[in-house]
Amino acid sequence: MALLALPQPFDFELSTDRFRVFGPDLANLWHEGGLHRVVGRREVRIEAAAGGVDVEPFDADSEAVVRALLGLAFDLDAFYDFAQSEPVLARLVSGLPGFRPPLAPDPFESLVTSISAQQVSLFAAFAVRNRFVERYGERGVEAYAFPTRERVAEASAEDLRSLGFSRRKAEYVLGVARSELDLYGLAELPDAEIQARLTALAGIGEWTADWFLARHLARPRAWPAGDLGVRKAVAAFYGEVADLRAFGERFAPFENLSAHYLLTGLRVMLPA
DNA sequence: ACCCAGGCATTGG
DNA sequence: CCAATGCATGGG
Numbered sequence: 001m002a003l004l005a006l007p008q009p010f011d012f013e014l015s016t017d018r019f020r021v022f023g024p025d026l027a028n029l030w031h032e033g034g035l036h037r038v039v040g041r042r043e044v045r046i047e048a049a050a051g052g053v054d055v056e057p058f059d060a061d062s063e064a065v066v067r068a069l070l071g072l073a074f075d076l077d078a079f080y081d082f083a084q085s086e087p088v089l090a091r092l093v094s095g096l097p098g099f100r101p102p103l104a105p106d107p108f109e110s111l112v113t114s115i116s117a118q119q120v121s122l123f124a125a126f127a128v129r130n131r132f133v134e135r136y137g138e139r140g141v142e143a144y145a146f147p148t149r150e151r152v153a154e155a156s157a158e159d160l161r162s163l164g165f166s167r168r169k170a171e172y173v174l175g176v177a178r179s180e181l182d183l184y185g186l187a188e189l190p191d192a193e194i195q196a197r198l199t200a201l202a203g204i205g206e207w208t209a210d211w212f213l214a215r216h217l218a219r220p221r222a223w224p225a226g227d228l229g230v231r232k233a234v235a236a237f238y239g240e241v242a243d244l245r246a247f248g249e250r251f252a253p254f255e256n257l258s259a260h261y262l263l264t265g266l267r268v269m270l271p272a
Numbered sequence: 273a274c275c276c277a278g279g280c281a282t283t284g285g
Numbered sequence: 286c287c288a289a290t291g292c293a294t295g296g297g
Contacts (some may be wrong), residue, residue: 004283124294166292229278
């Protein structure tokens, strides 16, 4: 068991909340107080420890996945300083200290996850996506590996439809899996270029591309202005806003972290 | 039996 | 350029 030290403050429960609140996530599975994920052919378990997290087994691959799942790419100190100049953000960071937005470790996973969540409730999206993971992903111990692009490319639209994808979405998932686009290479490009290349694919619109920048690449300026949850959170903390894209400018250059704190604040702080 | 939910492409003005 | 429409599932 290896200790991975994390910048403090860090709140493990809060940062992994997303993997539990909409039901279990078979590829990022909360099990007996820890987060389980298949890396390579082995299942990795992450659990809270003093000063960071314990990771088992620990190697370069599992460390990279943990860094993604726990949002280590974000500069929380700079964001917290910035938040002091904006009353709502100041309240959010003081209410959610140590919250780090989790990232999708893999680009294909990020896109399929977003496609599954288009238009439907997150409960419905999780249900469909779990059936997809169970069907095409390799089983670890408790968790399943997220299905590889290569495996999905060989699937059929009818098979995907039987899992609950609409006819359209089944075609989108197959199209992404079979496209020529180098998904890993996107990380080297600027935000606008990534947007352009992704939205050229069928089924990937502005919303999905925004979330790819935000939740896979941790781009600081990503702002999912078309997101219904972001709209509800902004309405709850600021009141109704006509142009959500323009409203995001007040969070520059921390739009991504601001969106995540707004969403989590809506769930965790407002009901209380 | 409805209605809505963290969109998108298609069609028709 | 904007409005209307269909899509499949899960929860209320």
